[in-house]
Amino acid sequence: MERGKINLFERMATRITAWTGSSMAFGVALGIILVWSVTGPVFKYSDTWQLVINTGTTIVTFLMVFLIQKSQNKDSKAIQLKLNELIAASRFASNRMVDIEDLSEAELDVLRKFYRKLAEMSEEDSDIHKSHSIDAAQRLHRHKTSGISGLTQGDTGSQE
Template identity: 35%
Template sequence: MPLDVSHKVSPFDHFATRASQLAARAPFFLFCIVLVLVWAPSVLFLPLDTWQLIINTTTTIITFLLVALLQNTQSRNDAATQHKLNAVASGLADLMEHVAKDSGSHDLDERRKELRRAVGLERDESA
């Protein structure tokens, strides 16, 4: 349920969120372009192997770190979305149960049970 969701965010999660927000903005893209523009002319005074090694190493490190940070952010977003969907499904199942009791509709009660099984609510309640 929504009240079960923790609002505490670890320092790493906070950092990952900020890094994700920064990486999704135009200034970060411009920084990347500037980095390439500064690197490109260095071919004139660096050996070709060193020149290539610099850009390959830099891009590999940046990509590795961003993937880790963005994966953290995406996983937390997925979990939050799942909690919201569970709350909506649970509320709908409760409403269907209430209406089924009032109307005596066996079909609606079966549909409610089917909904709870389909979204795994019975496992959430027992956990």
């Protein structure tokens, strides 16, 4: 497909969400509400008068949900790619963390508990450059369960 056809909705969503997040958009919305409020006595606060604001705000809200979600999805993807690049570039980071957003919530909770433990371990270390990663923890676990020596202090980040 052509680039222009694919990105029409994306470009429109980006522009609209940028504008609706501005002070000017807030001012316009506030102005509409004020005009509606002031016209209440003119229309004797009728059901039609109330229906106008209810219908208008419902339609705008309904459409904005989709525009904002499109914008959020794009931003989320960009952030994930930036984080993946940082993980890939860092010699201390585990490449297993790339694409963890595809894990279930239960699997993410297990990882969060693991990283809490690593944070506690790193607080005890005086050298902030030691690696505390999934890979280092697995090497330590293999070392402990197999009895194989050769594990260095830099692998776990803690003094043994």
